[in-house]
Amino acid sequence: EAQVTQNPRYLITVTGKKLTVTCSQNMNHEYMSWYRQDPGLGLRQIYYSMNVEVTDKGDVPEGYKVSRKEKRNFPLILESPSPNQTSLYFCASSQFGDTGELFFGEGSRLTVL
Amino acid sequence: RKEVEQDPGPFNVPEGATVAFNCTYSNSASQSFFWYRQDCRKEPKLLMSVYSSGNEDGRFTAQLNRASQYISLLIRDSKLSDSATYLCVVLLHTGRRALTFGSGTRLQVQP
Numbered sequence: 001e002a003q004v005t006q007n008p009r010y011l012i013t014v015t016g017k018k019l020t021v022t023c024s025q026n027m028n029h030e031y032m033s034w035y036r037q038d039p040g041l042g043l044r045q046i047y048y049s050m051n052v053e054v055t056d057k058g059d060v061p062e063g064y065k066v067s068r069k070e071k072r073n074f075p076l077i078l079e080s081p082s083p084n085q086t087s088l089y090f091c092a093s094s095q096f097g098d099t100g101e102l103f104f105g106e107g108s109r110l111t112v113l
Numbered sequence: 114r115k116e117v118e119q120d121p122g123p124f125n126v127p128e129g130a131t132v133a134f135n136c137t138y139s140n141s142a143s144q145s146f147f148w149y150r151q152d153c154r155k156e157p158k159l160l161m162s163v164y165s166s167g168n169e170d171g172r173f174t175a176q177l178n179r180a181s182q183y184i185s186l187l188i189r190d191s192k193l194s195d196s197a198t199y200l201c202v203v204l205l206h207t208g209r210r211a212l213t214f215g216s217g218t219r220l221q222v223q224p
Contacts, residue, residue, distance in 0.1 A: 045211065105156060
């Protein structure tokens with residue numbers, strides 16, 4: 001089954017404790033991206049990757065890091081989480097083209113105390 | 114001003130009703146347009162693309178007005194299963210795939 005898998009789905013952590021949210025896709029997609037979703041603000045892009053070893057900042061990259069060592073994986077790293085990073089995070093992937101169809105993971109709900 | 118603006122709703126309609134959502138975008142260089150659907154606490158999924166000539170998919174009709182920079186989605190004969198949040202999405206830069214999402218319009222279809 002074609003899918004984007006994120007882990008963990010739910011996490012409560014404390015300020016400053018490094019964490020990684022993993023994302024893996026099995027569709028051989030070149031493009032992957034991370035979004036955060038907050039009430040009233042919609043989905044905002046954090047980082048994206050056009051291919052292996054190619055990553056770039058989205059609209060809200062502060063406080064986050066990513067890596068793309070393999071085509072299928074695109075982990076999101078919070079080196080020192082803060083309460084304003086409490087949010088719902090989505091990983092997404094797509095093949096290139098203008099179809100606009102992003103395939104999303106099920107989301108990771110992160111709470112930073 | 115937000116790049117993509119939608120009325121947050123909620124729109125409460127009875128089953129069988131016709132409901133329309135509008136969305137406006139600020140960047141006239143926007144290239145492509147889409148509607149995504151997001152169920153409560155779930156991931157967004159592509160509902161349909163929006164073409165300049167307008168397009169229909171079953172009970173759903175999408176239209177684009179480039180001159181006025183707005184997109185619409187019409188749902189006919191609403192079903193309970195149509196209850197969801199509808200996200201207006203605009204593609205600005207093809208290379209970066211910078212999809213800009215509206216905050217969404219919530220629809221609640223009631224029996």
